Amino acid sequence: MTTNKSTIEEMNGDNAAAAPSERVAAVPMIEIKGLAKQFGSFHALKGIDLTIAKGTVFGFVGPNGAGKSTTMSILATLMAPTSGYAKVDGIDVTKQPHEVRKRIGYMPDFFGVYDQFKTVEYLHFYGASYGIPKAEREQLIPQLLELVNLSDKKDAYVDTLSRGMKQRLCLARCLVHDPELLILDEPASGLDPRARIEMREILRELKSMGKTIIISSHILPELAEMVDEIGVIEHGQMIAQGNVADIQNRMRVKRFLHIRFLDREDEAEGFLRDRPYVNRLLRDERGIQVHFGGQDEEQSELLHDLIGAGFKLVSYSEAQTNLEDVFLEITKGGDGAQ
Ligand SMILES: Nc1ncnc2c1ncn2[C@@H]1O[C@H](COP(=O)(O)OP(=O)(O)OP(=O)(O)O)[C@@H](O)[C@H]1O
Structure with a gap:
């Protein structure tokens, strides 16, 4: 008799909670509890609770200033909460930021790209900063460029790219270390309808690769087409969360x-x-x-x-x-x- 994983599961029978593999699977990709953030006397986040299962594409919506970017910055380990906690794959973002960073790709709402690089050099630069060996990068980067439809721009200087192309390059940059979670703050903002469709197609592909994605946007009907769940935030509080149809039903x-x-x-x-x-x-x-x-x-x-x-x-x-x-x-x- 072998003592491999399937044997352990058989021995546990229906007691799924006891199976080690299922315990791991049950860890949500994002777990946020009582998350609060104050800037001086201003309460930007007022105790947010949010759980997102692995493999979910989650749309984070809310009016300007509601607290989306603040929440995403905390998840991306760039800002410490005033109270409460946020965990990525079970790891506390404040206590083990380096472990969290290995697992996330973060695209901020305002980003700069180094204009003096060529597209392909830019990705090599980020790949190298994650410690990916050159031989591996040589294989990976053409695949990434293909994924974000920039193969034909690989030798173009970054400053000659359109806004939509820069957004896609930034997305490729988030993917160099193959993160499990993508935190995308308004990735489609400022794009024309065609570029938004392209961005949506790429996100669909990433979902099919099993990534968990949290994406904020003001372009709500478009978000509805690609997300599994939405969370609505207002004045630093989550006011609704669930699948799109449920929210529509409940809130209508x-x-x-x-x-x-x-x-x-x-x-x-x-x-x-x-x-x-x-x-x-x-x-x-x-x-x-x-x-x-x-x-x-x-x-x-x-x-x-x-x-x-x-x-x-x-x-x-x-x-x-x-x-x-x-x-x-x-x-x-x-x-x-x-
Ligand atoms: N560093 C800061 N110092 C002071 N106030 C801040 C700071 N960062 C954010 N805020 C405030 O916190 C609130 C939430 O901001 P946040 O950027 O999270 O909103 P948002 O939902 O992302 O909005 P938008 O859709 O406009 O990007 C806003 O009122 C903002 O002015």
Whole structure:
């Protein structure tokens, strides 16, 4: 009998908690508890809790000044919290910053690139600073350039690259030491739509490689397409966290229902006007649009009541709200700075 990992797991049977390999797998990539940061008397972070599982692409959204960059700088070991803790792969960012740095690639919101380098030299410079031997770098750097679509710019001077290319180069720089976690602060800011799509494609690829990614952005609908979960931060507090659909469901206070009737539309309008949660009615050539304040259950009751009252419905549909609507609803369009 061998005493390898599978044997240990078999011996433990269903007791998954006891299997060493599963214990390791259960360590979240990011664990933040009670994280607070004060700048003088200003409370930029007011006790944030956040857990992100390995392999997740997490979108961090919030208005200007909400505390996204502060949180990311702490995770990147560049700033110490006032209280609370942040761990990366179980390692405390304040107590063992060097261990954490090996595991993370950080792209700040404002970054400088050394203009006097050629693209390929720039990556060699960073690779060497991580102690990667030259022979290894020679293999790795063409792959990185390929990943970020800069192969044809390998001999171009960095100062001749467009903003989008510089952003992608900066992303490649974050990847030289093959980190497990990418901390990307507004990687798509200032990019034109095409460059944003390219950035999104690269991030998709990184996700498929199993990286955990935390990404902040103001471009919310785009973020929704590529993230598994979002966290919404405002005034230094996490006000919502979960998968995109859940957050939309939970936070949505207003729905737009489109109802088309076969006939008796005037009567139906009067009936709807008296129903609970109906805030506003609009009529157009497609029927009646209802601004509805209820949730799934109340919405289903409304449909039930309409049919019960003998109205003949041709269609009953809910207009999709997007992440932008949700974000504005949650943060009420406010500025996070106090
Ligand atoms: N070094 C500092 N000294 C004083 N105040 C600071 C410092 N860094 C950040 N702040 C303040 O802390 C708050 C949070 O800033 P942070 O940069 O984390 O916000 P953000 O959510 O990243 O905003 P943005 O989307 O505009 O980048 C802001 O009110 C900011 O002015």
